[in-house]
Amino acid sequence: MTTAITKVTSHISPNEQLIFERSQTGRIGYRLPALDVDEVELNIPDEFRRDDDLEGMPEVSEVDVIRHFVRMSTWNYSIDLGMYPLGSCTMKYNSRLNERVARIAGFANLHPLTEEQDAQGALEVIYDLQQHLAEITGLPGISLQPAAGAHGEMTGIMIIRAFLDQRDGAAASHRRTMLIPDSAHGTNPASAHLSGFSVKTIRSTAEGLTDLDHLRELCAHGEVAGLMLTNPNTLGLFETNIQQICGIVHEAGGLVYMDGANMNALVGVARPGDMGVDVIHLNLHKTFSTPHGGGGPGCGPCCCTKELEPFLPVPRIVKSSDASFRLDYDQPHSIGRVKAFFGNYGMMLRALAYTLTHGNDGLREATEAAVLNARYISAGLVEDYDKPFAGSPMHEVVFTDKRQSRKGVHTLDIAKRLIDYGFHPMTIYFPLIVQGAMLIEPTESVGRQELDQFIAAMRSIATEAVEDPELVLNAPHNTRIGRLDEAAAARKPVLRWKPKEETATPLPEPSTAQAV
């Protein structure tokens, strides 16, 4: 059965304990200079001082630490190992040049409370990136303060609320409903809730688009504050009626928020501001290639119309008439600050570097390649997997396990088997409205060869699901650990290491994975 697996063979997988289990009393891995000032009696009373000698914290050497992390690193899949087709996550190549830029001493060593005149270069970076993002989105008001997509969402929705409260006064208290499609990211309703809105769900049509009739019906109630829409939506389809959708919401007195998670399908091709969208967040850690880092940091700029600009978080970074940059706190309608300092600044440096190295034509080319790659996968898999929506996908495409599940093989099994073929699985069971969803987003960072390998792997799994379903059901076979019992882990959560005597269960190490 290994014949179809072309991308990987098995390899040594070193074991590595928790650092606490490696610790040996007296070992150190650091050296500080000797204290070079006269030691004085501190004015801190004894009862305020630590008296546990940090018991339990690791005592290891530098080489212990290096081996510890390098060994653990080999257990991870990463973009640099290959295609990472997580739908809605836009796992594209992270340029090393951008990493180098972020480490330039003039930025890395700059304190966030440095006075404006001594941080002009840093403020210029923020200002320039804002200008470029305004051009890309067609929305002129921008704050880079939010730290991630959900944070940008929250900011955008709070801006809508502040705008409505100012426009409608006391009457705004009746306008507290946020409309969200049933295909939306979970962060959307959670962010709406944080801003004091209740959520009503809009149905999708059989074609996978927003149901206009249902939207009209919900808008007729007069309580609608706005709509949160992802476009292209989470099925990878462009909401063709976007102008009409915005029109219906605006007519009802609401505003339109667009979740920009899928902007990788639009950069240089179409702009949310031209579609009638009022406010959007971007994910610099998706569309603008800043590394995802195993779960962050992100950066979630909030972009809005001129009309909403007065409500953006403070401080605003503005250019004075003498071409110097300054912080503007004088924004009486601002929703306030959403994060200390300026946000995840290091991500802004990387995103600006991405924008400048691609150039305007390169940004559009990246979009074209991302959509082309998704189309290619769509065409390559359509004979073996159920494609629930006929429409042409943009940068990502959704399939289901409908055909394979007849043999008892489900999406989770297909995803796990894909690991044996050397690929990171796609996003699974999202969007929630598609049973057994497999959402595949190749991004522009994959060439035809690897796309072909991926398609071949998926087709091979489809064959296995028919001929040898057990093989798929028990996957993965080549990893250092098998499927973990997540239900048991949640029932009796063990969320930290404790010294041995307190540990109830023995802690066996996995043996080196066997080739199958």
Place this chain on the structure above:
Amino acid sequence: MLEAIGLGSADQLFDSIPQNLRLQRPLNTPAALSEIELLDRFEQMGARNAGARRISFKGAGAYSHYIPTIVDHILSRSEFFTAYTPYQPEISQGTLQTIFEFQTLVCQLTGMEVANASMYDGSTALAEAVLMAERVTRRSKAIASSAAHPQYLEVVRTYVQHAGIHLELVPFDEQTGQSSRALAESVDDETAALVVQSPNFFGCVEDLQALADAAHAKGALLIVAITEAMSLGFLKSPGACGADIVIAEGQSFGVPLSFGGPYVGLFATREKYARQIPGRLVGEAYDKKGHRGFVLTLATREQHIRREKATSNICTNEGLIALAATVYLETMGRRGIQDAAKQCAQKAAYTARRIARLNGYSLPFTGPFFNEFVVRGPGNAVDLLARLGREKEIDGGIALSRFMSDRPNDFLVCVTETNSRQQIEALVDALASV
């Protein structure tokens, strides 16, 4: 490839976008730069940040500490920094085990029982702590000391403005620089949480035990915020003092200043509140053969499952920065953290003593401090510090008038293990001469 999918041109890829919505012109952003040009451009912009080159005594939520070389080396490994959130545990054990160690280290330092996989930063972690206290107590008032970082309080205000939580600020004690007695006395039966920062914005260490007792007497939670996490190597842990939720900014642990981010928020609490924690948690799990591994767990608290009923909207957190903190803490280890913390405290005490002896300078607060303290100068602090920078290339601290208009002559000085005696003497001499 276009041919393979039956298309004649790249434009046809976008046929589902109505023609009138398609951008008919090139983006008005700059043309592509080469690597040489790009680096030159950024080096030039970096050079316009005079603040990055000076000997610095700035703190107030962002600190200059020594970063062992191996931290950035580990962070730069592809396997860590180009990985996604560990949704597939079989091929994400490196990230997952690291987070498990991070959670353990945060518990050890704060003296708490459970910690999450990180928040965006200290300020947002504090806001989430206040929201959590409301969920736990079902009460709607939060009382905070005004000696907390002003920007943290601003963020809390933004987060709670639509959550039905009333935030009340209690003035600090002008004599000691610590929270006043009024803070403890203002806790009542409607109070969800008492919020205090220690060391506080002025660098003063608070009596956490007394505040915990006051909060608990009325059924409220004590939330402790820490901006200078290095203090945990020297000061009694908030957990040992009775805190219910501890949040901290983890930047001091191996993270460069980088103009304010990305940093990492630490969030820890008691085991009984584990299911109310915002954000991701990693837990131990076993496969069929009994091999130990780690998984994201208790996901039913989170937005992708609970949607609007989730404990928070957070999804992406600060994974890579949590890794930096983990590498830092393991490299410095049990001894190094205490060593560095002690050096901070000693050098700050020495510096404060030297400055207090200068003509025209005094220390307005009497409370105990860790590595930051307020100095009252002979004139306007903004002007004084600007001259110090311009003429002596020393960044002497942060003028408090930037946050509080009634303190024109006061400035906040921070000293860490990276400030040599020579730098300290240069600061003292410069203050004496300007």
